[in-house]
Amino acid sequence: MTGRRTTTQGVYFNELMHTMERLADVGGWCLDVSEQTLFWTDQTKEIFGCKQTPPVEDVFAMYEENSRKQLQLMLQACEERGQGFSLDAQIVTPTGETRWVALMGEAKITDGVIRYVFGAVQNITRKKRRFEELKSQREQLDITLNNLLDGVVLIDRQGIIRSFSKPAEAMFGYRSAEVLGRNIRMLMPEPYAREHDGYMQNYHETGERKIIGIGREVEAKRKDGSVFPIDLAVTQTDFQSERQYIGTIRDISRQREAARRIEMLSYYDETTKLPNRYKFMSQLTELLGAKQRVGVLAINLDFFARINTVHGFEAGDQVLRVISHRVGEILPEGFVLAKDIGDRFWIAGILDSLATFYELAAKVLAIVRQPIQCQEQTYFLTASIGLVSAPETAASSELMAHAETALYTAKEEGRDQFSVYEDVMTAHVIDDYRMEVGLRKALIDGELECWLQSKVDAQHKVIGAEALVRWRRENGAIVSPARFIPLAERLGIIVDIGRFMLCAVADLLARLQQQGVLSAAFRIAVNVSPKQFLQPDFVTQVQSIFGQRNVPLSAVTLEITENLLLGNESLIRDRMLELTSQGVEFSIDDFGTGYSNLKRLQSLPLAELKVDREFILGVGQGKHQEALLETILRLAQGMQMNTVAEGIETPEQATFVLSQGCQQLQGYLFSKPTPVNEWFEEFVMCKQ
Numbered sequence: 106m107t108g109r110r111t112t113t114q115g116v117y118f119n120e121l122m123h124t125m126e127r128l129a130d131v132g133g134w135c136l137d138v139s140e141q142t143l144f145w146t147d148q149t150k151e152i153f154g155c156k157q158t159p160p161v162e163d164v165f166a167m168y169e170e171n172s173r174k175q176l177q178l179m180l181q182a183c184e185e186r187g188q189g190f191s192l193d194a195q196i197v198t199p200t201g202e203t204r205w206v207a208l209m210g211e212a213k214i215t216d217g218v219i220r221y222v223f224g225a226v227q228n229i230t231r232k233k234r235r236f237e238e239l240k241s242q243r244e245q246l247d248i249t250l251n252n253l254l255d256g257v258v259l260i261d262r263q264g265i266i267r268s269f270s271k272p273a274e275a276m277f278g279y280r281s282a283e284v285l286g287r288n289i290r291m292l293m294p295e296p297y298a299r300e301h302d303g304y305m306q307n308y309h310e311t312g313e314r315k316i317i318g319i320g321r322e323v324e325a326k327r328k329d330g331s332v333f334p335i336d337l338a339v340t341q342t343d344f345q346s347e348r349q350y351i352g353t354i355r356d357i358s359r360q361r362e363a364a365r366r367i368e369m370l371s372y373y374d375e376t377t378k379l380p381n382r383y384k385f386m387s388q389l390t391e392l393l394g395a396k397q398r399v400g401v402l403a404i405n406l407d408f409f410a411r412i413n414t415v416h417g418f419e420a421g422d423q424v425l426r427v428i429s430h431r432v433g434e435i436l437p438e439g440f441v442l443a444k445d446i447g448d449r450f451w452i453a454g455i456l457d458s459l460a461t462f463y464e465l466a467a468k469v470l471a472i473v474r475q476p477i478q479c480q481e482q483t484y485f486l487t488a489s490i491g492l493v494s495a496p497e498t499a500a501s502s503e504l505m506a507h508a509e510t511a512l513y514t515a516k517e518e519g520r521d522q523f524s525v526y527e528d529v530m531t532a533h534v535i536d537d538y539r540m541e542v543g544l545r546k547a548l549i550d551g552e553l554e555c556w557l558q559s560k561v562d563a564q565h566k567v568i569g570a571e572a573l574v575r576w577r578r579e580n581g582a583i584v585s586p587a588r589f590i591p592l593a594e595r596l597g598i599i600v601d602i603g604r605f606m607l608c609a610v611a612d613l614l615a616r617l618q619q620q621g622v623l624s625a626a627f628r629i630a631v632n633v634s635p636k637q638f639l640q641p642d643f644v645t646q647v648q649s650i651f652g653q654r655n656v657p658l659s660a661v662t663l664e665i666t667e668n669l670l671l672g673n674e675s676l677i678r679d680r681m682l683e684l685t686s687q688g689v690e691f692s693i694d695d696f697g698t699g700y701s702n703l704k705r706l707q708s709l710p711l712a713e714l715k716v717d718r719e720f721i722l723g724v725g726q727g728k729h730q731e732a733l734l735e736t737i738l739r740l741a742q743g744m745q746m747n748t749v750a751e752g753i754e755t756p757e758q759a760t761f762v763l764s765q766g767c768q769q770l771q772g773y774l775f776s777k778p779t780p781v782n783e784w785f786e787e788f789v790m791c792k793q
């Protein structure tokens with residue numbers, strides 16, 4: 106029984122071996138060491154693609170070069186020293202097919218002699234291919250991940266980092282070896298780091314997601330501890346039944362920086378880094394939203410442009426920075442400060458009382474007045490400020506416009522002061538605007554006229570006249586120059602008006618010359634505004650207007666005001682000298698009302714002082730007033746100039762000024778301003 110079973114077992118054993126070999130794709134082999142002959146099992150032949158067992162050399166030839174060398178060395182070591190081996194190698198079958206085999210062998214020792222090498226060979230081609238495929242897929246994936254701009258971080262359920270792409274390394278400053286196996290918290294700043302575990306736990310328990318699947322802007326922490334903004338998108342995968350999370354991370358510092366720069370450029374002033382007009386408007390709107398009383402200050406530096414002109418823009422910018430710094434320091438809590446274009450600043454805030462509002466304005470004036478020391482240069486500045494406090498309903502742009510209106514009033518009233526907006530001002534502004542439009546039209550449509558007012562000497566003989574502009578509106582109404590000259594001056598239209606008057610006077614003088622009634626001492630005075638006088642071509646303009654009509658400049662007096670003399674001294678003197686050398690005389694108009702420096706007046710080629718009507722009105726008004734007039738007249742005489750008293754309306758006034766040594770008189774008592782043609786006819790008639 107036993108033997109039979111053994112036989113049956115023997116039969117089955119062979120079959121079992123074959124089946125096993127086939128199923129596992131594993132074959133056996135045996136090398137006779139002394140004979141160098143091989144024995145292959147059927148499956149080995151199958152694997153190598155051979156019908157018979159080939160000679161050893163042929164078998165070696167089937168191996169790919171590197172594997173062959175390795176195999177030869179290993180086999181030698183096994184034959185000589187009994188070392189077992191195993192090797193994955195590539196072979197090419199006689200039919201040209203490439204296969205991968207796993208080869209193993211060990212020495213078979215009998216009586217202490219290595220007679221055989223027994224071995225197994227497994228066909229691992231499929232496994233190898235699959236592995237190669239996976240490997241190349243993996244490489245492909247790595248290449249992709251590492252070439253993405255985004256970093257990719259893989260974590261497991263516990264938050265442990267399992268994979269960390271190259272871009273992630275660059276972003277965080279860690280090498281992947283430094284982070285793998287550690288908790289993702291290390292890449293997060295507080296409070297994210299603290300909250301992360303709880304957040305993950307909550308997610309596992311409830312499935313409530315805050316971030317899975319959605320991109321979110323959060324903060325991340327680099328190795329050096331610095332924090333940067335990222336855009337994070339997390340997806341969840343279940344890999345080999347283990348949950349994993351893939352985080353895609355984009356560093357958005359650049360975008361943030363670009364956004365910040367754009368914001369900076371559009372909402373902040375380059376020079377002072379203060380909010381600009383647009384930013385201020387939105388800040389103001391926000392303040393108004395609080396439904397409390399809001400105050401706005403519009404601040405302008407007086408004559409600031411001069412600093413730019415004289416010392417350059419860099420100096421101007423520095424001064425602006427000093428001012429912004431100073432104002433910033435006295436700014437009450439909750440107030441905002443902004444810098445508009447040019448030298449315009451804005452302040453706004455919620456007012457607890459009007460008194461504190463005015464105090465703030467006064468403080469700003471005071472700090473601007475303090476001398477500014479900048480690069481060995483000292484600047485003295487003043488400011489003009491317009492104030493407005495808002496009823497709850499006002500819009501920011503409206504409030505700002507009102508503050509600006511008040512600001513202009515402060516400027517007009519002499520600068521270095523603040524002015525508070527009142528509603529009538531708007532009406533005034535609208536009037537001004539209408540007048541501006543009208544005035545520009547007047548110049549084009551010829552609505553301006555030249556009128557003359559005679560000047561007389563002590564014997565009431567006409568010795569000259571003053572030309573005064575008039576504006577006759579379409580409806581025939583005459584507009585007083587007192588109303589439109591200041592506006593024209595502000596708008597620069599005065600230059601054209603001035604030229605018109607010079608031409609009209611030159612025409613008149615030419616006619617008088619033609620009539621033969623122009624005596625050598627006779628002069629017509631023309632009012633010249635500072636803006637007109639300071640035009641670069643003023644001198645040549647005067648020369649050509651009178652030259653073209655062959656009228657000598659010795660028939661012309663130019664009336665200038667003390668304001669003009671505040672400007673560039675040598676430029677003004679040079680111009681005056683050039684004109685006086687050709688016969689022009691200069692007269693100081695409204696003498697006594699300005700701030701002239703007497704020394705300066707004396708250094709200029711002035712022929713005449715016109716004492717302002719304001720002082721003439723003092724006659725008969727008491728000792729004090731008359732003493733003032735006397736002083737002014739004496740002052741004029743002391744400077745050895747011809748004096749003219751203007752605005753003489755009564756014989757008493759005339760007598761008084763003549764008794765004080767005044768040589769010429771002008772006023773309604775002798776003649777009222779008259780349209781040029783009427784005046785001409787009257788004058789010519791008197792002469793005949």
Ligand code: C2E
Nearest residue numbers: 573574586587590606632633634752753754772773774778
């Ligand atoms: P102004 O140069 O001081 O001119 C004298 C002003 O006093 C004139 O007013 C004149 O009409 C007025 N006036 C003359 N006599 C009397 C009088 O007895 N009583 C009174 N109450 N007033 C008298 P007007 O023509 O209205 O001119 C006002 C100002 O406008 C002038 O003051 C001058 O500063 C300016 N202006 C007038 N025409 C021109 C011009 O052509 N160019 C420039 N730049 N300014 C001009």
Ligand code: CA
Nearest residue numbers: 571632664694
């Ligand atoms: Ca005048």
Ligand code: CA
Nearest residue numbers: 694695717751
């Ligand atoms: Ca005057």
